[in-house]
Amino acid sequence: MSQRNAVIEAHEVHKSFGPVRALDDLTLEILPGEVHGFLGPNGSGKSTAMRVLLGVLRPDSGTVKVFGLDPWRDAVALHQRLAYVPGDVELWPNLTGGEVIDMFLRLRGKYDRARRDELIERFDLDPRKKTRTYSKGNRQKVALISALAAHTDLLLLDEPTAGLDPLMEAVFQDVIHQAKSEGRTVLLSSHILAQVEALSDRISIIRAGHIVESGSLSDLRHMTRTTFEIESGRPAGHLASLRFVHDYRTVGGRSVFEVDGEHIHDVMAEIVKLGVHGMVAHPPTLEQLLMRHYGQQPSREVAQDTPEQAAP
Amino acid sequence: MSALAAQSGPAPARASGPATFTGTLGLLRFMLRRDRFRSTVWVAGIGLLGFYFAHAIQVIAEDEAELAQLATLFTDPVGRLMTGPAFGMEAPTFERFFSAGYVLFIYLLIALMSMFTVVRHTRAEEQSGRAELLRSNVVGRHATLSATLSLVVLLNLAAGLLVFGGALTAGYAAEGSALVAAAGAGSGLFFAGTAAISAQLSASARACSAMAGAALAAAYVIRMGGDMAAQGGSVLSWFSPLGWAQQTAPYVEDRWWILALLFGTAAVQLWIGYWLSTRRDLEASLVPTRLGRQYARPALGSPLGLAVRTLKGGLRGWGIGLVLAGLVFGAYAQTLLDAGENLPEEIRQIFTGESMVLGYLAHRGVFLAIFVAAAGVGGLTQLRGEERRGRAELLLSAPVSRTKWLGTHLVVILGGAALLLLLVGLGMGLGAAAVLEADAGRYFVYCVAASVLQLPAVLAVLGIVTALFGWWPRAAGPVGWTLIGYCAFMITFGQLLDLPEVFHQVNIFGHLAQYPVEDVTWAPILALSALGLIGLLSGIWGWNRREINRV
Numbered sequence: 001m002s003q004r005n006a007v008i009e010a011h012e013v014h015k016s017f018g019p020v021r022a023l024d025d026l027t028l029e030i031l032p033g034e035v036h037g038f039l040g041p042n043g044s045g046k047s048t049a050m051r052v053l054l055g056v057l058r059p060d061s062g063t064v065k066v067f068g069l070d071p072w073r074d075a076v077a078l079h080q081r082l083a084y085v086p087g088d089v090e091l092w093p094n095l096t097g098g099e100v101i102d103m104f105l106r107l108r109g110k111y112d113r114a115r116r117d118e119l120i121e122r123f124d125l126d127p128r129k130k131t132r133t134y135s136k137g138n139r140q141k142v143a144l145i146s147a148l149a150a151h152t153d154l155l156l157l158d159e160p161t162a163g164l165d166p167l168m169e170a171v172f173q174d175v176i177h178q179a180k181s182e183g184r185t186v187l188l189s190s191h192i193l194a195q196v197e198a199l200s201d202r203i204s205i206i207r208a209g210h211i212v213e214s215g216s217l218s219d220l221r222h223m224t225r226t227t228f229e230i231e232s233g234r235p236a237g238h239l240a241s242l243r244f245v246h247d248y249r250t251v252g253g254r255s256v257f258e259v260d261g262e263h264i265h266d267v268m269a270e271i272v273k274l275g276v277h278g279m280v281a282h283p284p285t286l287e288q289l290l291m292r293h294y295g296q297q298p299s300r301e302v303a304q305d306t307p308e309q310a311a312p
Numbered sequence: 313m314s315a316l317a318a319q320s321g322p323a324p325a326r327a328s329g330p331a332t333f334t335g336t337l338g339l340l341r342f343m344l345r346r347d348r349f350r351s352t353v354w355v356a357g358i359g360l361l362g363f364y365f366a367h368a369i370q371v372i373a374e375d376e377a378e379l380a381q382l383a384t385l386f387t388d389p390v391g392r393l394m395t396g397p398a399f400g401m402e403a404p405t406f407e408r409f410f411s412a413g414y415v416l417f418i419y420l421l422i423a424l425m426s427m428f429t430v431v432r433h434t435r436a437e438e439q440s441g442r443a444e445l446l447r448s449n450v451v452g453r454h455a456t457l458s459a460t461l462s463l464v465v466l467l468n469l470a471a472g473l474l475v476f477g478g479a480l481t482a483g484y485a486a487e488g489s490a491l492v493a494a495a496g497a498g499s500g501l502f503f504a505g506t507a508a509i510s511a512q513l514s515a516s517a518r519a520c521s522a523m524a525g526a527a528l529a530a531a532y533v534i535r536m537g538g539d540m541a542a543q544g545g546s547v548l549s550w551f552s553p554l555g556w557a558q559q560t561a562p563y564v565e566d567r568w569w570i571l572a573l574l575f576g577t578a579a580v581q582l583w584i585g586y587w588l589s590t591r592r593d594l595e596a597s598l599v600p601t602r603l604g605r606q607y608a609r610p611a612l613g614s615p616l617g618l619a620v621r622t623l624k625g626g627l628r629g630w631g632i633g634l635v636l637a638g639l640v641f642g643a644y645a646q647t648l649l650d651a652g653e654n655l656p657e658e659i660r661q662i663f664t665g666e667s668m669v670l671g672y673l674a675h676r677g678v679f680l681a682i683f684v685a686a687a688g689v690g691g692l693t694q695l696r697g698e699e700r701r702g703r704a705e706l707l708l709s710a711p712v713s714r715t716k717w718l719g720t721h722l723v724v725i726l727g728g729a730a731l732l733l734l735l736v737g738l739g740m741g742l743g744a745a746a747v748l749e750a751d752a753g754r755y756f757v758y759c760v761a762a763s764v765l766q767l768p769a770v771l772a773v774l775g776i777v778t779a780l781f782g783w784w785p786r787a788a789g790p791v792g793w794t795l796i797g798y799c800a801f802m803i804t805f806g807q808l809l810d811l812p813e814v815f816h817q818v819n820i821f822g823h824l825a826q827y828p829v830e831d832v833t834w835a836p837i838l839a840l841s842a843l844g845l846i847g848l849l850s851g852i853w854g855w856n857r858r859e860i861n862r863v
Contacts, residue, residue, distance in 0.1 A: 017862070051705070054705070056708065056859060057859045057862065076712070079710055079711040079712070083709065083710075086705065086709075088702065089702075089706070090702045092618070092621065092703060095604075096604035098604075098605060099605055099608035102608035102613065103608055103612050103613060103617075103618060106608075106612075106613030106614070107615070107707075107710040107712060108710055127606050129601070129603060130604055143706070
């Protein structure tokens, strides 16, 4: 991971709104061509970070470079190369969806009308309707199509699918895969774990304005616990006393517990002796990763975040 | 919401009969609670205006002999065009003067209040989705409309009572005063009915208000034509509900029976509103939403094109109103020339200058220019709205610089303001040229020049507001509107009040020479232009330096 060619480099960025620390020593690096999941609960600073990367907010301290440019000073040059979808899309009520899309594409220069029409069809959008009649999901589609149809190197997507139905989310995953295959870099913020899990090469978890965990999904899993659920002939209660077994409980006749990643071998040796009828072991879900970072530690001052929606 | 729960009755098997009204009383209490400030301001404002009108006449004219000289203001065709059929002006009294010249504006305000209240509580609630939340409770299909109409009736009663009281305190006859109040309430109910129909037609609350507003405007224009034709009105006057309200001829003939027309048609319209509301689903419209363009026109592909699309609606609305006002003001020139020497001292103080008409035109030019500046301030507050709603941020995520974004919007706003000044001047000039018996061409040029020469003052106001937008955005709107209101007040009443000099200094529109009464002087033109340009540039600078939509 060479620093030199990173698309986004944020280093020790601080940003406060009055007494509220929105970004607290945020460090983030995103490499060319990767889909980077930006995961955190509401109010954790995702949107603020996006808006700093876009150059509409100015960090109090720290350095931010996107394509080697300072987003605050070189906004126009930078925006030639990126497209942005805000978390809460408001459009011009007296324009139609098609007009908004065309306007954005023309502001970026030449564009491919066939690609625009194809995306409109895939997202099943009626471009002739005035945007004031659109639902939140449809407004989001307009912003997404405007961003995806443009030939930009970087996509900043702030909770892009919060208003989309599952069918449209599948389309979204498709087009993001396509964007990735074209070599575009994507920063995708979300609190929808499955989406990030399915799309991202790497994930950064943000909590109270600070990146607490960053790496590929398997990197993160390595640092966490595997969950075991077993049904056994003999009682398994003594497992609870092992040093590397956590949260032992019995659910409907099955023993459920979590094991530190590096001790799985030791637990397996114990389980074999119990006469197992059935066993399920699964890697930690992102919920569990999040729980580890949000559920257990006492939270710092909760950062206020700009337009983010409540969890669906 | 607890009030709603208290209303829950037995669940109806079919939504018909009285069950469709279930929850009306609870909703009414809820609306009164939500509207307690807004409605109070409306009603109190109308009451105060009635009180002011009733008493102001007795300040302008000392006795009824002096009134007789003023009567020509209302009996003249242009006077009738503006204010109505002018009943009883052959033997004017204060109360007849009140009824002939002023109550029409009270009727208009009551009508506007009623229309807005109906649309706000019906269609706007549906559009926001709040109506669905309410209707999921034990609330009948007709409850919202019924509660809204009950609220309007209450507001109309309250406003009517205040107007009645205001007229009584001025010593006017009780019967005529009661008729004025009743005709006001009747006009309110008529247009509440119109709004109850229009609210069923479109899914957009704005479009519904616009339709009802167009009906009110049509009523005004029809009675303009009718009343201009003959004193006492003509057949055409009887095609306008505002005409009916005025045909009651309070203090002169006191024709109560005409009110039956107003209240009867109001009831018919309400019935149609209820009926139409059963022909549609919640949140749906009877008139299908028109589809727009699939592809944008080439003009939209630039920041300037978008700025035009964003701002032109507001500017056009102001423009239509101001050009019409200019026409009417201009058309008053000959009337004033005739009334000339007879005008009382108070009015002559406002219209300075040797020549009454030139003074009048100069004063109207400034007055309309303040409204042109208001149109510009409206555009600038729209920009703040673009920022607040996140659209500025979204647009700036494309390769568009902040200077370009603000600059193009300013070009549209300033260009629009300059165009409005020109059009308003042309309107006033045409109005004057059409009625003047002599020198029409010269007055036309005066009017156009008088209006266009106000550009520096308009520029100064917009410069100040733009600077605030750049550096202290939250203050831009409030300061801008306060400035407009202050200037309008000072232009209207400033000369009558004995105020310290500094009050006149702050009045941006008080510095330019009052052309055509006075000759053009360059110093204030240069000073105001410089102030405006500095404001614009510093606003652009601030906008480049500050964060967008910082929370």
